[in-house]
Amino acid sequence: MHQFTRMCFILACLVGLWAGQAQLVLAKPVNYPAPPIAIQQPNQLSKANTQASSLTDLEGKVVYVDFWASWCVPCRRSFPWMNQMQQQYGDELVILAINLDQEPELAQQFLMDNPSAFHVEFNPSGELAQAYQVIGMPSSYLIDKRGQVRFAHTGFFIKQIANYEHSIAQLIAE
Numbered sequence: 001m002h003q004f005t006r007m008c009f010i011l012a013c014l015v016g017l018w019a020g021q022a023q024l025v026l027a028k029p030v031n032y033p034a035p036p037i038a039i040q041q042p043n044q045l046s047k048a049n050t051q052a053s054s055l056t057d058l059e060g061k062v063v064y065v066d067f068w069a070s071w072c073v074p075c076r077r078s079f080p081w082m083n084q085m086q087q088q089y090g091d092e093l094v095i096l097a098i099n100l101d102q103e104p105e106l107a108q109q110f111l112m113d114n115p116s117a118f119h120v121e122f123n124p125s126g127e128l129a130q131a132y133q134v135i136g137m138p139s140s141y142l143i144d145k146r147g148q149v150r151f152a153h154t155g156f157f158i159k160q161i162a163n164y165e166h167s168i169a170q171l172i173a174e
Contacts (some may be wrong), residue, residue: 017050019148030150034143034144035131036067037096040121052094056147062171063143064095067129069102072137078156086118092172098123140164144171 095118
């Protein structure tokens with residue numbers, strides 16, 4: 001029954017997005033501890049590496065975790081915005097972009113076309129996406145300074161950028 005409910009929710013989200021009715025789709029309820037993320041050093045995909053080796057090393061900072069894939073059109077639009085946010089907030093915000101492609105060459109080509117000023121992880125097995133219960137691309141999770149997921153959204157919508165930025169500023173100010 002749980003799987004049927006989840007499939008109905010996903011279908012409703014997709015229909016709403018297609019019909020232009022939904023602007024922001026929550027990936028799951030918020031205010032829960034962020035699932036762990038091991039951060040690879042050195043990283044084959046990223047020119048901008050963080051000094052952390054895990055998500056817990058980043059407590060005290062706001063972390064924006066973004067799941068993406070090379071075939072994702074909204075992901076191409078989100079990368080310039082994430083670069084801008086990383087530049088604007090510097091050390092107060094850590095962006096971790098997690099690629100889910102099966103082939104690293106696809107991710108590398110994407111990054112040549114859409115450079116990142118933030119840390120990129122390669123996770124072809126998808127265990128991180130499962131831990132975060134990702135339901136679409138891109139899916140983003142904003143984690144507060146205590147390691148709690150406070151905001152989550154699926155998709156990237158130009159009309160919602162002000163809301164995304166407000167959420168980041170709110171957590172940085174806390």
